Amino acid sequence: MNLDWLDAFLIFGAFKVVEIMGLGLLVHLQLGLTRVANFGVVGFWGVGLYAFGVAHLKVDWPFGDPYQFLVCAAIATVAAAAAGLVVGWLISELDDDGTLVGTLGFATIVVILATTQQGLTGGALGLGGLGFPYDFGRVKTHEFTWLLITTAVVALIFVYAWRVHRTPHGRLLIAVGANEALARSLGKSATAARLRMMTVTSGAMGLLGAMHGVMVRSLEINSLDVGVTLAALAALILGGTARVFGAVVGVLLTVALFDIVIQFYLPIPDGWNTQALPVAREAVFGAAIVLMLIFRPQGLLGQMRRPALMRRLHGDW
Amino acid sequence: MAPSGEREGWSKFGRVPAWAVSIAVGVVVVVLAALFDFWATTFVVGATENAPLVLAAFGFALLYRLTGLLNVAYAETITLGAYFAVWMNNSWGLGFYVVLLPAGLLAGVLSVVTYLAIFRFAKGRRVGNLEMIVISFGLSIFLQHGLQFVFGYRRRAFDIPPPDTIEVFGVGVSSFRLLALASVAALTTIVYQFIQRTSHGLQIRALASNEGLAQASGVRPLRVTILIWFVAGLCGGLAGVFYGAGASVESFLGIDELLLILLVVLVGGIWGLLGVVVVGMATGVALTGITLEYGNSLYAELVLVVAFLGVLKFRGRRLTDASKV
Numbered sequence: 001m002n003l004d005w006l007d008a009f010l011i012f013g014a015f016k017v018v019e020i021m022g023l024g025l026l027v028h029l030q031l032g033l034t035r036v037a038n039f040g041v042v043g044f045w046g047v048g049l050y051a052f053g054v055a056h057l058k059v060d061w062p063f064g065d066p067y068q069f070l071v072c073a074a075i076a077t078v079a080a081a082a083a084g085l086v087v088g089w090l091i092s093e094l095d096d097d098g099t100l101v102g103t104l105g106f107a108t109i110v111v112i113l114a115t116t117q118q119g120l121t122g123g124a125l126g127l128g129g130l131g132f133p134y135d136f137g138r139v140k141t142h143e144f145t146w147l148l149i150t151t152a153v154v155a156l157i158f159v160y161a162w163r164v165h166r167t168p169h170g171r172l173l174i175a176v177g178a179n180e181a182l183a184r185s186l187g188k189s190a191t192a193a194r195l196r197m198m199t200v201t202s203g204a205m206g207l208l209g210a211m212h213g214v215m216v217r218s219l220e221i222n223s224l225d226v227g228v229t230l231a232a233l234a235a236l237i238l239g240g241t242a243r244v245f246g247a248v249v250g251v252l253l254t255v256a257l258f259d260i261v262i263q264f265y266l267p268i269p270d271g272w273n274t275q276a277l278p279v280a281r282e283a284v285f286g287a288a289i290v291l292m293l294i295f296r297p298q299g300l301l302g303q304m305r306r307p308a309l310m311r312r313l314h315g316d317w
Numbered sequence: 318m319a320p321s322g323e324r325e326g327w328s329k330f331g332r333v334p335a336w337a338v339s340i341a342v343g344v345v346v347v348v349l350a351a352l353f354d355f356w357a358t359t360f361v362v363g364a365t366e367n368a369p370l371v372l373a374a375f376g377f378a379l380l381y382r383l384t385g386l387l388n389v390a391y392a393e394t395i396t397l398g399a400y401f402a403v404w405m406n407n408s409w410g411l412g413f414y415v416v417l418l419p420a421g422l423l424a425g426v427l428s429v430v431t432y433l434a435i436f437r438f439a440k441g442r443r444v445g446n447l448e449m450i451v452i453s454f455g456l457s458i459f460l461q462h463g464l465q466f467v468f469g470y471r472r473r474a475f476d477i478p479p480p481d482t483i484e485v486f487g488v489g490v491s492s493f494r495l496l497a498l499a500s501v502a503a504l505t506t507i508v509y510q511f512i513q514r515t516s517h518g519l520q521i522r523a524l525a526s527n528e529g530l531a532q533a534s535g536v537r538p539l540r541v542t543i544l545i546w547f548v549a550g551l552c553g554g555l556a557g558v559f560y561g562a563g564a565s566v567e568s569f570l571g572i573d574e575l576l577l578i579l580l581v582v583l584v585g586g587i588w589g590l591l592g593v594v595v596v597g598m599a600t601g602v603a604l605t606g607i608t609l610e611y612g613n614s615l616y617a618e619l620v621l622v623v624a625f626l627g628v629l630k631f632r633g634r635r636l637t638d639a640s641k642v
Contacts, residue, residue, distance in 0.1 A: 035447060089630075102626060109623065112616075112622075233451070234455070279465050282458055282461070290455040293455070294442060294452065
């Protein structure tokens, strides 16, 4: 495959867009549907990243890629899902304030463990040696193929989120998010619904973390940064927390705008890419969250189309 | 005025008054410190090194208990206090003790500005509690990064002579740290007495308990709320100056401390404002003790975060409710 026309930086920029889109879709299920404000997205993503990296680099597997990748990715997904289950249980009886502290605390624990367990994770120095589970010869071809595979995974997450809106489980999540007391009074198990949602979405966040590890080919403590949570949250709020397409539109208007359009196509002064632009990017994301929630809390795409959807699914009421 | 049951939460550890518990704990600490070297080092270093944590938690608790808002952007009040102080120190050559109070006051003013420009405006537009928290998160991120364009990307340090070292129970402590501890004691006493004993304090408590009833009784909510935000900002700003003098100043200074502050406020808040002070102090001592024992401050933080989250789970929703008025 001749990819000379394609800039390597552009591939990485597109990968970030797709990755954050996936995280945004998962945050949509947590925040938009169930009203669980997860401020520790980077923690679940980081569990996946580090579980994958450690399993890949520190275990002497009797088989090579792609089986090694598949097994390690499965370990990463299960580890993140288990973390989601534990954190979900921890915050199940708490209000929004407690949820913030619980999820933020979990993310902090992940960062501390990744930093202190140097023998496993490489600590602050990081750990190199990860690679693509295939060999086509050229690095650019590897990265482009990985971008396509990640896009396929995120497309599956999109389909899942889309389907959830239309399933009894999804409707229960919406009910729990809208009025938990009412849902409980109707005999629904709000806790079980939340735990299931947290487990599945956290596992998927872990899988995206593992896929990130393959793309960057190393474990770096700096990657466990609040920027991951911020990007997913800002994009979703901009697009609309209650809509499946909210994350897609939001990421295109935020991450794609900064990491592709501005970074590659605007004539910005030399040196801005290293310091000023990343700092401005985060400041703008923060400002976008504030302004959107004050002036248009439902996001650009507006409210969930429940009545229209229900009519389509069940006929006129 | 707050019902008597709610007033109890301000000053009691269960059925024992919080001041009595504080004095008892203090006596135990002094006896242990006098008898054993390890405990002396742990208590003295823990109490003095982490005095800014107590001060910051006290300010945050004021805001949280009296307005019900879990304001993530409070972290940037701490950062701004440090930035203002280091800026005055570096630009005009003013000494640490000279810049301390102005920096705290400026942070208090900025705290009020964020309330008027963002939170009051959002409340007027009937933004929900969850959205308010997310707004404060966004504001925190905006300020963390926006401040780098104002104060520069690099870390900044105070240009001050090394502080005097004073021996306490045989442990050398810098004068800055002792001043921080004294500030915690003075501010908590003043603010606590102000809230409990003055008519303004009564208005604050009344507003926190029932805003509608307080307004109907003649309390002017805007003036009182501004006062709360200012005092909270002052505490945060002063804490920031002490944090900055102990290390260096950069835009993530406040947010790096926020989780412990939140946990101290949520857990200590069960027993009121004095509970926040006692739990904050105990947290500082525990941080130092574990760090001295295992040689890594991150392990200490890990142990404390896990322990606090355990309390959070055990107490459940009651905990966050109790932390508010």
